[in-house]
Amino acid sequence: xxxxxxxxxxxxxxxxxxxxxxxxxxxAVSIERLLxxxxxxxxxxxxxxxxxxxxxxxxxHISKEEIIQSINQxxxxxxxxxxxxxxxKSKTTxxxxxxxxxxxxxxxxxxxxxxxxxxxxxxxxxxxxxGTCVNxxxxxxxxxxxxxxxxxxxxxxxxxxIKPKGADIDFAQVIKDKIQLVKTLxxxxxxDVVSDFTNLQLxxxxxxxxxxxxxxxxxxDKYSAIKFIIATGATTNVPDIEGLKDIGYLTNxxxxxxxxxxxxxxxxxxxxxxxxxxxxxxxxxxxVRIIEFTDRVLRTQTPDISxxxxxxxxxxxxxxxxNFRAVKFEKLGNDTIIHxxxxxxxxxxxxxxxxxVVASGTKPNTKKLGLDKIGLQLTKSGHIQVNELMETNxxxxxxxxxxxxxxxxxxxxxxxxxxxxxxxxxxxxxxSDYSSLPWVVFTDPQIAGAGLDEAQAAAQNIPFxxxxxxxxxxxxxxxxxxxxxxxxxxxxxETDKLIGARIVAPEGGELIQQLSMAIKYxxxxxxxxxxxxxxLTLGEGIKLAAITFGKDVSKxxxxxx
Numbered sequence: 001x002x003x004x005x006x007x008x009x010x011x012x013x014x015x016x017x018x019x020x021x022x023x024x025x026x027x028a029v030s031i032e033r034l035l036x037x038x039x040x041x042x043x044x045x046x047x048x049x050x051x052x053x054x055x056x057x058x059x060x061h062i063s064k065e066e067i068i069q070s071i072n073q074x075x076x077x078x079x080x081x082x083x084x085x086x087x088x089k090s091k092t093t094x095x096x097x098x099x100x101x102x103x104x105x106x107x108x109x110x111x112x113x114x115x116x117x118x119x120x121x122x123x124x125x126x127x128x129x130x131g132t133c134v135n136x137x138x139x140x141x142x143x144x145x146x147x148x149x150x151x152x153x154x155x156x157x158x159x160x161x162i163k164p165k166g167a168d169i170d171f172a173q174v175i176k177d178k179i180q181l182v183k184t185l186x187x188x189x190x191x192d193v194v195s196d197f198t199n200l201q202l203x204x205x206x207x208x209x210x211x212x213x214x215x216x217x218x219x220x221d222k223y224s225a226i227k228f229i230i231a232t233g234a235t236t237n238v239p240d241i242e243g244l245k246d247i248g249y250l251t252n253x254x255x256x257x258x259x260x261x262x263x264x265x266x267x268x269x270x271x272x273x274x275x276x277x278x279x280x281x282x283x284x285x286x287x288v289r290i291i292e293f294t295d296r297v298l299r300t301q302t303p304d305i306s307x308x309x310x311x312x313x314x315x316x317x318x319x320x321x322x323n324f325r326a327v328k329f330e331k332l333g334n335d336t337i338i339h340x341x342x343x344x345x346x347x348x349x350x351x352x353x354x355x356x357v358v359a360s361g362t363k364p365n366t367k368k369l370g371l372d373k374i375g376l377q378l379t380k381s382g383h384i385q386v387n388e389l390m391e392t393n394x395x396x397x398x399x400x401x402x403x404x405x406x407x408x409x410x411x412x413x414x415x416x417x418x419x420x421x422x423x424x425x426x427x428x429x430x431x432s433d434y435s436s437l438p439w440v441v442f443t444d445p446q447i448a449g450a451g452l453d454e455a456q457a458a459a460q461n462i463p464f465x466x467x468x469x470x471x472x473x474x475x476x477x478x479x480x481x482x483x484x485x486x487x488x489x490x491x492x493x494e495t496d497k498l499i500g501a502r503i504v505a506p507e508g509g510e511l512i513q514q515l516s517m518a519i520k521y522x523x524x525x526x527x528x529x530x531x532x533x534x535x536l537t538l539g540e541g542i543k544l545a546a547i548t549f550g551k552d553v554s555k556x557x558x559x560x561x
Contacts, residue, residue, distance in 0.1 A: 376397060485505040
């Protein structure tokens with residue numbers, strides 16, 4: 001409901017209120033009429049449904065405090081100032097804990113801090129509260145990947161007797177659904193979770209250290225704390241290439257919000273982000289090209305994994321150009337001209353008629369935090385150096401999540417936020433141990449791993465042996481007529497314990513937690529081979545891969561061991 005409109009003078013401020021006590025729309029009208037009588041009120045908008053008010057006023061005639069007081073003097077209604085997103089504005093300046101950042105690590109830390117009764121301030125800038133995962137990372141990307149899989153299976157069949165008829169794609173609706181899902185989960189899994197934390201205050205703004213006990217927010221408001229947790233995350237590492245900044249490139253942050261489907265995209269980078277984007281958009285009908293400056297896709301993995309996924313991506317029509325290094329970008333009409341150095345040292349021009357997507361890794365968000373003023377130690381890559389307790393070189397300072405020199409996953413970030421608070425305030429010495437950490441790349445087939453691969457085992461001088469089982473030996477895969485990929489196990493030859501696993505398989509990510517637990521608790525390959533596995537499950541491939549260390553499984557009957 002809107003009050004009467006007046007011409008708003010130049011000297012105008014707006015206050016956002018959270019109002020309690022309203023029971024119907026008439027209550028909102030009553031508050032608007034109350035405010036209408038006050039000199040200096042210019043416009044007012046009160047919503048019963050949202051329990052919010054937005055009031056424009058002339059500060060020469062009335063103050064924020066007077067507006068709040070006029071509502072609170074009524075017997076029924078109570079109001080307090082919030083920012084435009086509904087977050088309570090901070091009045092306290094001294095806290096037990098200040099968390100800088102607003103992603104999963106920050107919220108995990110806030111939840112633990114609330115359990116301990118700590119007064120806490122969370123300061124967030126950049127992405128909305130919820131951080132990378134829910135806003136522009138895991139959630140939107142996996143939603144689009146699943147949508148793309150639906151399209152793929154609607155037009156491809158592994159069975160000769162089944163002829164799929166394709167899918168009608170409303171790309172804009174897919175994006176709108178994704179946006180709504182992000183909005184819903186951002187509210188339910190983040191904002192609602194902390195809404196009743198009386199000791200937590202949320203503040204939007206950029207934090208900068210004045211000293212190791214004090215920060216400025218937005219360059220003006222000063223806040224102090226006993227302990228700090230830096231959880232500012234990471235962002236796309238945009239390479240410094242001539243002309244790149246002038247072509248209107250996209251990153252995953254901006255790409256996932258395009259409601260008009262690109263006809264084609266050229267992706268700069270073939271790490272896991274680039275590969276996931278490539279498969280999703282290719283299956284949705286966008287022509288996809290990948291330019292990778294190293295010799296293969298997913299360079300962090302062993303060559304057999306790179307070769308396997310590259311083969312399947314090419315089979316689906318994705319163009320991959322390894323050992324191509326972009327040296328210059330320029331616009332020619334609607335086209336982007338990408339000047340590249342080729343593998344043989346010559347140069348060529350690649351024409352991209354639609355969008356260029358930068359997916360060349362990430363960099364930690366440490367700039368403009370004033371870390372140089374407090375002497376916080378960084379790694380060569382710019383990450384904040386932490387130990388297993390998430391401690392930095394400063395006694396009262398902790399760092400967690402993607403900004404720290406730890407594995408960059410949402411689940412590790414959340415774990416680190418929790419243990420950082422406990423270690424900081426309870427004297428605990430909880431440690432992060434990532435020796436059996438499971439991870440998944442959501443291509444199709446998926447790529448998953450835990451523990452060491454053979455190159456890492458060799459680098460650590462661990463005596464090892466590898467078993468590699470192609471999926472054409474797994475009954476489940478045979479029955480599905482989908483034998484893409486393999487299961488690879490690495491064992492310590494002296495102890496027979498499983499020390500690593502790599503899987504390339506449809507839904508292969510669903511297997512990796514079992515193998516992670518086997519590594520963590522010292523399960524031997526013999527025990528894996530002798531355990532029971534339901535017949536015609538993909539998990540049975542683990543048993544067969546374990547048996548392969550000593551037998552040729554192709555010569556075994558079904559269910560044999």
